[in-house]
Amino acid sequence: MRTASLSPGARFLGVDIGSLTVKVVLIGSDASILGRAVVPAGYGGQEAAARLVQQVLEGAPPGDRVAYTVVTGYGRVRYAAADEELSEISCHARGAYHLCPAARTVIDMGGQDSKVIRIDAAGRVHDFAMNDKCAAGTGRFLEVMAGALGVPVAELGDLALQSRGALSISSTCTVFAESEAISHMARGARREDVAAGLHQAIASRVLGLAARVGVEPAVMLTGGVALNAGLVAALEKLGACRLTVPLDPQVVGALGAALFARQKGRR
């Protein structure tokens, strides 16, 4: 059953209002990306989202008015300017599948939550698990640890990769893990080894979450935390699996939202 075809200039918008950052992706009728941006969410994310949409539209090549907008993420319910709101589970699955149709497991590590999504061969969500109750396994954990080690968050991963032997951090709680890290430092441990231990702790947490739904290759890692090379290494080692990481892991949810917008906007 074929639906009406799109005009070549048609454009669709995906907005992902997370707790820490807002992501916007603009795509065309052929699903190519015409514009993308990421900014800190600030308070509530609504204003930042509106401004970001404006910014992306202005920066994109000229085209038709946006035909359909889908919003997702933590702040989606209050965002009035969208045509539809969908869960970040559906949107991450959609975006990941688009980037890599071989993906069957998507691990998304966001600022304040992490999730694992199983998708089937047709790209549909088959099962999912979320951890949104505690920071261990999220970007927030890394921020706290970076502070404890005195390095910028962006350098944490590389620091871990220079370790000669990861130190064990056994606590599941962020607060106590930080305390363990500080204890190690106080006893003269190398920062690299502590950082490696922390990455192992996060990897262990996330893989524990993943085990709830089962991990089937290909496994894709998304979210800002995926830019951390040390974490990718720790996950691959501990999980004994290869990870596929998109060049632009932060916008996978917004991309998925835009793809849904394209799918729905053609009707």
Added chain:
Amino acid sequence: MVERRYKKLNTSAELQRLMQWYYASARYLRVGRPLAWLTSGAPVEVLRAMGVTVLYPENYTALCGARREGAALCQVAEAHGYSQDLCSYARTDLGSIFDGERAPMHGLPRPDLLIACNNICGTVIKWYEAVARLYSVPLFVLDTPFLHDQVSESCLSFVVAQMEDMVRWVERVTGRHLDMQRLRETVRLANETTVLWGEIRALCKARPSPLNAPDLFINMAPIVVLRGTRSALRFYRHLLAEVEQRVRHGVGAIAVEKRRLLWDNIAIWHHLYRFYNYFVDYGACFVVDTYTGGWSQCMPEGDLLRGIAEAYATVFLNQSLKHRSEMMAGLMSEYGVDGFVMHCNRSCKPYSLGQYAIRREVMQRTGLPGLVIEADMCDERSYAEEPIRTRIQAFMESLGER
């Protein structure tokens, strides 16, 4: 390697051999005898009398905890959908079943039958249901209603009727027959062993105490897993002799005993020595505890099944918080302690949920201070070293002021 900071027992080598033999014989020397897994509070005497080999998953998981292998096995269970908030003994055991390769001794040998008694908690029933499903083996549940007040005749009759059902059930499942004379002998053996264990514990009233809490926890293993056997009886005779000798010569478990304490709840297996060493630093010795005394109850002779029913239905964990408070205050006075420490054990709700109430009651009755430490008996992930050390330090310093 953590150094034990208190005197080692000569009998510890014998204990080790005994426990090794216990595990090895269950796996290799059964020779056609059926194997039952039992909860620690199940009436094992019936099975011993019928020649059924028994194993105790709780003892096995304590061993896993002591080897710091609890968390890894718990994670296996969690990957299979079991919540991290569930009892760590259960998670460890289920983890060892899912992934035997990873488990100490490659896990326990497969059971032929399961018996769970809820006198210690309700969790064991859910745990054993899971095991029954995994192995497709029959399960018998012995229901001992919780005693908020005095034990009633109605309750006892209920338990006795179930004991009779249990005997018939075991006979049917194993094809073996219960001989009442054999049962009488087994009960006598068990009682004799229990009396010995009671005497050993009572020797710790001496100053200095010949034993510290870790000694009690390690040496209680045979009373749980080998109760009713001659080997357990022999071992405790030797242990009694050694402990008596220490008392005769005024030898204490720790170098200098300055303070005497009571311990409440199950041990923190994964930090057994290191944790108690913190107290040894302050010259504090745990001379008595509420847990290891759980196996000091003799079964009244006469009507055997009724005697067994009564003993097992009235274990301390099946009794009200008020009863436990009275028991604790009594022990503290008998053993002349200066304070008490309660392990608020995440894994054990019946033992831990009432601790704040018990602590208040006991402090009021005895005028002595009590410390609460939050941890877990078997899952080493639930152990925060710094806060625990700080609390111990604060408690011992305040004891020093008295």
Added chain:
Amino acid sequence: MRGAMQGPGQPTHLDWIADPYREWSARFPGRRAFGYFCTYAPLELLHSAGFAPVRLMQSSGAVRLADAHLPSFSCALARTTTERFLRGELDFLEGVLFAHTCDTLQCLADIWRMAKVHSQVPTFSLPTVLNGSASRNYLIEELRRLADELVVRFGTPVTENALRASIAVYNRQRRLLARLQLRVAQITAQQMWSLTVAGMLMPVDEHCSLLESLLSDKEAGKPGACAPGILLAGAVLDDALIPRLVDELGAFVAGDDLCTGSRYWDVLTDESLAGFDALAERYLRRVSCPAKYTDLAERAERLLGRVRATGARGVVFVLPKFCDPHAFDYVPLALALDREGIPHTRLETDVTLPAAQVRTRLQAFVEMLRSTVASDLNHEVRNDDAQGGQEDADRTIAQTETPDGGRVRE
């Protein structure tokens, strides 16, 4: 309860269930309220002794006083009711009956007795093993013992006639609730929840009148074809948030296997038997709960049966954090659903129920259920993408095989 007041179509005369214990006596004057926790409490017995049983449920608000009586790893039901108890908000109850179910409530009875020495906290030690040869006799004896205790504490004797009358009235309530479930197309999930839960918080005869008047002018019908039906399974659903979200997300609650739902009203008491015998029979035969032991397959069979009977498309487990019996049962139940290919998800509740997170999970699940129906659409999209971007897709797949670890290029 927190969210009972929100949402459209909420029968306003039930607004009070958002905060049910405040001014209870003023709302139901002349009634002697008696608290209980669990559906194994013999409500008929309490009723025949002249009491109006009132169920104690989790409530919102800060937990502060209870922290001195309970460690953090206790469930929200224990913590929040203890908070109310200590604050005196439950003083309108003449007593609170603890029927034996789980380890937590077992401890709680004693904790309450020790916290307020003059409070009336009778216990009911019903057996855990329900299908044992001696279970029935013991249960009957325990019921009689409780009846005697009620006389001693409150001077309220229970006669055979009074007991049978109470049994009849609770059966009436159960029948009405069963009929109410058939109206799933006419009323919102939130209304269904309110009307059911209200029955545990108000005098039973008044609840029966309420349901009778409501049911007299409604016809049974079928829900919309495209709305996915969800079965809620778990323990106590004490908050309107989840049913309200189900309504908002365009799905509907096809049925439930909940303590505050079908496990409360399913299975009637046999009115042909003598009072105590009839009660014992019902408590042994009724749909069991994870804290009781019958056999290994019963609960999974029941759950699958409910899914089939209601035509539910998926199951949402609502499980309280720190509830051990339900957490253990979750595993075989999930396996049973997996074997039948029935999708399911799990929501964990605690003292606070973060609405945004619950919404995300429920929404994702509903979207997941919808997508299996609208799979045509997905196939279409994939085809379209394939036409326009097959090269991209091929390149993408090829890139994942590269030796450098599979960095995907767009």
